[in-house]
Amino acid sequence: MKLYHHPLSGHSHRALLFVSLLDLPHEAIEVDLKSGAHKQPAFLALNPFGQVPVLDDDGTVVTDSNAILVYLAKKYGRSDWLPEDAAGAAAVQRWLSVAAGEIAYGPAAARLVTVFGAKFNADEVISRAHAILAKLELHLAGRDWLVGDRPTIADVAVYSYLARAPEGNVDLAGYARVNALLRRIEALPGFVAFVQTPAGLSAAS
Template sequence: MSLSRPAQPIRLYAMRLSGHAHRALLCLSLLGLPFETVEVDLVAGEQKSPEFLAMSPFGQVPVIVDGETVLFDSTAILVYLAKRYGDPSWLPDDPVGAARVQQWLSMASGPIAHGPCAARLVKVFGIPIDYDVAVRVSTRLFDVVEPALGKTPFAVGSHPTIADIAAYSYIAHAPEGGVSLAPYPNIRAWLARIEALPGFVAMPSSPLPATAA
């Protein structure tokens, strides 16, 4: 739960099937913060409007507006929410703990984005990305993460951090990109632990591709 509360509900600009946006939504919910969601119609091009670009110059979701503070980029939003409203367990202050969280945030912007996220973009949204590369990146990622999650209940230790939030959405929805989680029992157990947290909110499912297990 959060240690302080915003003066008014935080506004979250999102798209319901975006894993990046789900990170922000999940963090807001796990911290028990009041917020309202504004759906951005990416198909209609609302992300290209001058009003939206003034908040998010790359035309991407999510964006949060917290009073006078406007932030884009999902991992930056997680850092802000944890530091502004969360207790230190969500983003440790000690050098090693902070660095280990950063490793996962970098993974979220690297192999998670280029692996399960990219594979899902191909299968669900028809984005012309090299699917075989995305699957290979996903497999390598899961081969690294699987043994790590067999050592600790959560990404960096015994309790959840924003590292777990950053990694959860696209890994949980990897089967939508045709990447099975069946060979990875530790990853599946970790996902279940996150889903059991008070305040957890799921991202809507997309149709499973025929190749997913």
């Protein structure tokens, strides 16, 4: 099993984290985005969108970080991470959509401004980040995990960009339940940290 990734990509970390939580043997292959390796024919043959991560499981190629989470949970029969019942599966899917939507266009986009120099409106994406953080804080009232009473791929999907939100000048200080969720994920056996960059609020910490 090969996992093509970049260390500063939260989408990549999402996939690497789940592979590690499942303790799956794999080869992590770093793609040099700065040199444009993701736009070369060899990589585009794996993923025509030219994005990391990409999972190559003995010829079965899966692109998109959330799709990789679903693939691995299904392949290894891990219904503890992805419920089989309709309501549980739907609840997980809801948060995968949030990870690909509100989190991508909020905290992830804010971090792209400071770490990669993206041309987003910083105030706008920071405002979006706080909007989804407020919703998460409310959702976590009286619960430890996003879905049910144990961690699922929903928690894995939201972790990376929430944990590094301060790099995009998104202050997490007012979100006690979100912070508690991050600490619970970090305490899971097999957890691997997402590399931290000295950007945004993290530059002063």
